[in-house]
Amino acid sequence: MTLRMEKVSKVFRDGPNEFKALDNVTLDVKEGEFIAVIGPSGSGKSTFLSTAGALLSPTSGAIMVDGRNIEKLSAKKKTMLRLEKIGFVFQSANLIPYLTVMDQLRVVNVLAKNKQRYETEEELLRHFGLGDRLKNFPSGLSGGERQRVAIARALINDPKLILADEPTASLDSKRGRQVVEMLAAEVRDRGKSGIMVTHDERVLDLCDRVLMMKDGQLVEAATVS
Numbered sequence: 001m002t003l004r005m006e007k008v009s010k011v012f013r014d015g016p017n018e019f020k021a022l023d024n025v026t027l028d029v030k031e032g033e034f035i036a037v038i039g040p041s042g043s044g045k046s047t048f049l050s051t052a053g054a055l056l057s058p059t060s061g062a063i064m065v066d067g068r069n070i071e072k073l074s075a076k077k078k079t080m081l082r083l084e085k086i087g088f089v090f091q092s093a094n095l096i097p098y099l100t101v102m103d104q105l106r107v108v109n110v111l112a113k114n115k116q117r118y119e120t121e122e123e124l125l126r127h128f129g130l131g132d133r134l135k136n137f138p139s140g141l142s143g144g145e146r147q148r149v150a151i152a153r154a155l156i157n158d159p160k161l162i163l164a165d166e167p168t169a170s171l172d173s174k175r176g177r178q179v180v181e182m183l184a185a186e187v188r189d190r191g192k193s194g195i196m197v198t199h200d201e202r203v204l205d206l207c208d209r210v211l212m213m214k215d216g217q218l219v220e221a222a223t224v225s
């Protein structure tokens with residue numbers, strides 16, 4: 001099991017006010033499984049991804065990533081776990097403006113001390129159709145190209161778990177579908193696990209399971225009517 005979440009809740013406190021953004025979320029994600037999470041704005045989807053990816057600590061419950069209980073890890077070990085096991089794709093590509101396409105990937109390898117590598121940065125970028133964009137800066141790329149660089153960056157350390165928050169949000173439907181097809185192929189062909197938050201119902205057929213977030217609760221979408 002790549003990811004196991006057991007009765008995970010997340011409460012945000014703001015003075016006397018409490019808000020339960022995640023309510024008793026239980027989920028197992030197997031190798032090779034690609035899961036979509038849908039749900040209304042404010043329902044807790046991004047909070048769920050950040051918690052699954054050890055960016056946010058849960059208020060209660062247990063989270064295991066690749067067999068390790070992340071709650072027990074020090075901040076430093078959590079950072080290493082994210083570098084080695086998890087690939088994040090954020091809604092806006094979040095590229096570093098002053099680095100070229102190649103250097104966006106290299107910086108991850110430097111941080112991870114080159115412990116693991118997918119393949120070379122260049123091979124990975126070619127795989128995503130960016131072979132002739134290696135020396136471009138983000139400002140010289142189209143939205144779709146930026147998003148593909150962000151995905152390549154998320155994959156360069158060969159992570160077990162890919163977490164993508166609306167990776168197609170800034171793309172037209174054709175490009176959006178291509179990006180999701182690439183993520184799905186990566187998960188299946190390389191035995192990874194993927195969770196993608198999306199508002200785009202037209203890409204759900206590319207996923208193995210569709211889950212729905214509603215008021216912080218995660219349920220199978222098929223059971224929602």
Ligand SMILES: Nc1ncnc2c1ncn2[C@@H]1O[C@H](COP(=O)(O)OP(=O)(O)OP(=O)(O)O)[C@@H](O)[C@H]1O
Nearest residue numbers: 012013014019021040041042043044045046047048
């Ligand atoms: N750091 C925080 N402090 C307080 N409340 C927060 C915090 N982060 C998120 N929330 C609240 O938790 C709820 C869930 O937020 P979240 O970002 O997970 O929603 P979402 O489903 O991703 O929405 P969207 O589709 O708009 O991105 C929202 O009501 C939000 O205001």
Ligand SMILES: [Mg+2]
Nearest residue numbers: 045046047165
């Ligand atoms: Mg969100």
